Amino acid sequence: MRILVTGGTGVVGRHVVLTALARGHEVVAASRGGGSPDPRATGRRVDLGTGDGLAAALDGVDTVIDCAHVQTTNAAKAVRWFTEATTRLTNAAKAAGVRHLVVLSIVGIDRIPLGYYKGKLAQEKVALEGPVPATVVRATQFHEFAGQMLDRMRLGPVHLMPAMRVQPIAAAEVATALVDLAEGPATGRADDIGGPSEEYLPDLARAVLKKRGGRGLLIPLPIPGAAGRAGRAGAGLVPDPSGQRGPSFADWLAH
Numbered sequence: 027m028r029i030l031v032t033g034g035t036g037v038v039g040r041h042v043v044l045t046a047l048a049r050g051h052e053v054v055a056a057s058r059g060g061g062s063p064d065p066r067a068t069g070r071r072v073d074l075g076t077g078d079g080l081a082a083a084l085d086g087v088d089t090v091i092d093c094a095h096v097q098t099t100n101a102a103k104a105v106r107w108f109t110e111a112t113t114r115l116t117n118a119a120k121a122a123g124v125r126h127l128v129v130l131s132i133v134g135i136d137r138i139p140l141g142y143y144k145g146k147l148a149q150e151k152v153a154l155e156g157p158v159p160a161t162v163v164r165a166t167q168f169h170e171f172a173g174q175m176l177d178r179m180r181l182g183p184v185h186l187m188p189a190m191r192v193q194p195i196a197a198a199e200v201a202t203a204l205v206d207l208a209e210g211p212a213t214g215r216a217d218d219i220g221g222p223s224e225e226y227l228p229d230l231a232r233a234v235l236k237k238r239g240g241r242g243l244l245i246p247l248p249i250p251g252a253a254g255r256a257g258r259a260g261a262g263l264v265p266d267p268s269g270q271r272g273p274s275f276a277d278w279l280a281h
């Protein structure tokens with residue numbers, strides 16, 4: 027089948043491209059940059075913020091796996107971006123004859139009132155109510171998330187790190203789950219997935235910093251208000267063992 031991966035050059039999107047190729051699918055990787063993580067996949071320049079390049083990239087596509095991300099913590103901006111981008115994507119996908127849309131979301135977005143999470147909730151709603159049969163799967167933070175946060179929340183030598191309970195999962199495992207879902211029929215909300223054990227994000231970030239040979243001060247940043255309380259109560263975790271996928275963060279980092 028021909029699969030379009032939006033955000034196909036991102037942390038999880040590139041694993042989705044590689045996994046789909048390994049399963050024998052024809053793959054198109056869509057991003058504003060237009061690159062591809064593998065020469066066997068076609069890279070296409072697509073801007074979900076404007077729709078540029080979208081119709082051409084969807085030509086002949088059977089299934090879309092949406093792994094695009096917008097960098098914001100502002101609720102209004104996140105809701106606007108995900109609503110508009112997902113509406114654009116579902117309408118263009120319908121017009122192109124796409125049969126299935128698979129969307130990657132985040133565990134706990136309906137219980138943890140963070141601005142970005144409000145955007146993800148809007149994205150889920152548009153996808154599930156849209157004109158193309160859809161599957162939405164929520165995953166916990168990736169093993170790669172600690173490194174992403176180190177890069178994003180740096181003030182000179184100081185790294186600010188949310189003091190979060192996490193249950194990280196390898197992005198490659200999330201990619202496997204997404205391709206499995208893409209190969210089946212649309213099922214609406216799928217079961218949540220997460221990693222094998224609970225961790226503390228600042229500890230993971232320190233381990234990544236050490237592995238990178240980096241220096242600097244890492245300061246855990248408590249998340250205030252209702253979002254902090256919900257996170258501390260475990261709203262971002264996947265307690266059901268059937269939703270937990272290895273490897274552990276320590277094994278992943280070692281290899």
Ligand SMILES: NC(=O)c1ccc[n+]([C@@H]2O[C@H](COP(=O)([O-])OP(=O)(O)OC[C@H]3O[C@@H](n4cnc5c(N)ncnc54)[C@H](OP(=O)(O)O)[C@@H]3O)[C@@H](O)[C@H]2O)c1
Pocket residue numbers: 032033034035036037038039056057058059060072073074075076092093094095096130131132133146165166167168170171174
């Ligand atoms: N990171 C986590 O721990 C985590 C956990 C659970 C779920 N998720 C979800 O997984 C998805 C991917 O996250 P990620 O961490 O892999 O993101 P990422 O590494 O930041 O990658 C984002 C991808 O989206 C593309 N993109 C950004 N803006 C775009 C636009 N306007 N039009 C088209 N493509 C665009 C980027 O390429 P260009 O910049 O070249 O456009 C890139 O390929 C997100 O929906 C996120 O909510 C993430």
